[in-house]
Amino acid sequence: MLFSTKDHSRPLFWEDDTWKxxxxxxxxFYRSRPVSGSGGFSRRLRRGAPQLHDVATTALEKLMKESFGDGAEREPMLRNTRKPVLVPCYDLTSSAPLLFSRANALETNEFDFRLREVCQATLAEPGVLEQVRMRSVDGQTRCVAVGGALLMSNPGGAAVTHVLHNK
Known part of the structure; x- marks a missing residue:
């Protein structure tokens, strides 16, 4: 949220706006204790437990659309962030870590995504908020993403690894 922009100069959200x-x-969206009857974490991950968190997920989607805007021409994209960003997520389709990167988005539309969906994905947690089905700008890349904490307990390490293995 801190690096989103519509006019390539001013942030869409200031630090205080994001914190607020x-x-x-x-x-x-997040409860202080587990939902009763939610089952084990791995079972929630496989099933996605949509019946437990449809209301929270729908509310988050609505809030993100209101905050970021909705519509292909007006909506902030990953490539349009003010600074380089790297957002850790986990792709349930490929069972692999997924790093949303502005550098990759600038290279090709195949890796450019709506910024509101990237934010939703990094907030998604099985059993709390539903996974996010995403499609790149050109429609070639698809994923079902949840927060990167499932696999990456150290996002800084993931960022260093990403930078070392890429340009």
Whole structure:
């Protein structure tokens, strides 16, 4: 959210706006204790447990569309961030870590995604918020993403690895 922009100069959200957004709305999406009957974490991951969190997911989608805008021409994309970003997620389709990167998005539309979906994906947690089905700008890349904490307990290490293995 901090690096999103519509006019390539001013941020869409300032630091205080982002903190306030998370403080005001975070309780709607995350509960302090597990949902009763949600089963084990691995079972929630496989099933996605959509019946437990449809309301929270729908509310988050609506809030993200209101905050970022909705519509292909007006909506901020990963390639349009003010600074380089690297957002860790996990792709349930390929069972592999997924790093959304502005550098990759600038190279090809195959790796450019809607910024609101990237934000939703990194917030998604099985049993709490539904996974995000995403499609790249050109429609060639598809994934079902959840937050990267499932596999990457150290996002800084993932960022260093990504930089070392890429240009």
């Amino acid at each position: 957004f998370l403080a005001d709305h975070g309780r709607k």
